[in-house]
Amino acid sequence: MPTPRIVILGVYSPSIPKAVFRKQWRVTGSDEKAKAHFKDLVLIEALVEHIDTRFKTGELGQLYTRGDYPDNFQCAYDEALLSLDGKAVIERSMHCVRGSGPLRFAFYLHFYDANRPLRWSYGEVQCPAVAPAPRRLKSLVPYRATNS
Helix, strand or coil, rough: CCCCCCEEEEEEEEECCCHHHHHHHHHHCHCCCCCCCCHEEEEEEEEEEEECCCCCHCCCCCECCCCCCEEEEEEHHHHHHHHCCCCEEEEEECCCCCCCCEEEEEEEEEECCCCEEEEEEEECCCCCCHHHHHHHHHHHHHCCCCCC
């Protein structure tokens, strides 16, 4: 069987509409906490090939090791399975990235550290520099406020 492969197509700084910021503010209760929620948030677009049942989006992310919070693993969430050309959403739900590939998908990640690789089910992968989110992804995979 060919080796599982992941290509990070882009790491993007998402735009957060005012309405979404206000909704998150209602969860956090302060401007400071709402801004902190979005500070190191990124939208990542990736392509995987030759994956098997070991692939889990919950294993895709980075260990959060800053001193202001206990170490924990920040994993991909609110993932969206995209068409191979990246122009349409096929499904947007937990565990929607399944099959052997090639599969193109996007996901959000909090507390992103551009100096560290992403971990995934088969090892680690380096990422390109953070760039502004393309219009296509802003439309296809808008950020949705969380409950925490």
